[in-house]
Amino acid sequence: QSALTQPASVSGSPGQSITISCTGTNNDVGRYNLVSWYQQHPGKAPKLIISEVTKRPSGVSNRFSGSKSGNTASLTISGFLAEDEADYYCCSYAGRTTVFGGGTKVTVL
């Protein structure tokens, strides 16, 4: 099972919208609506920000939203803030396994 493909880095200006892609296959992202996204600040544990493609856990800002088309899922951050600067990981259920993306470092311009 190969890792899901994410861009290594994405940059955004404050107030801008940025989108991170996560590409898998027909065996994971494309087959199940079970993609989740995690935010990780340096030295901290990952934090769930999107579950099941589009669901936002309680307490997570509505500036974060998720979507999926075919084998590619996406995370959009609207109204980008400096505090959003972090690493972001996608993850997909894949039947008997679970697979993460390689991670995307999001930085402020």
Added chain:
Amino acid sequence: QLQLQESGPGLVKPSETLSLTCTVSGGYVSSSSIYWGWIRQPPGKGLEWIGSVYYSGSPYQNPSLGSRVTISMDTSKNQFFLRLTSVTAADTAMYYCARHPNRYFFDYWGQGALVAVSS
């Protein structure tokens, strides 16, 4: 509030066995539909799922780690465990335990335990 805490040696010698414990408080490891998972992150690298265990039934494990991994649980102590045999420097990582409802996502995470493999 559910909390998870990893514990175990921070240093393991090459070829030996890495053993970690995750202690759960504020909830029960025997909860219905709740799996409990291990995830690791080598320094400066991304996340890798190791495996997930349910209170009844066989655990699910990352095939890339093969038979080196054993994940188990003790419901009486509200703990679950990771055992990784024949470790090498490539197993040096931060090891996280997390709650894994239905194996769909990881919603509660421990703070992580850094394990270095070195002689």
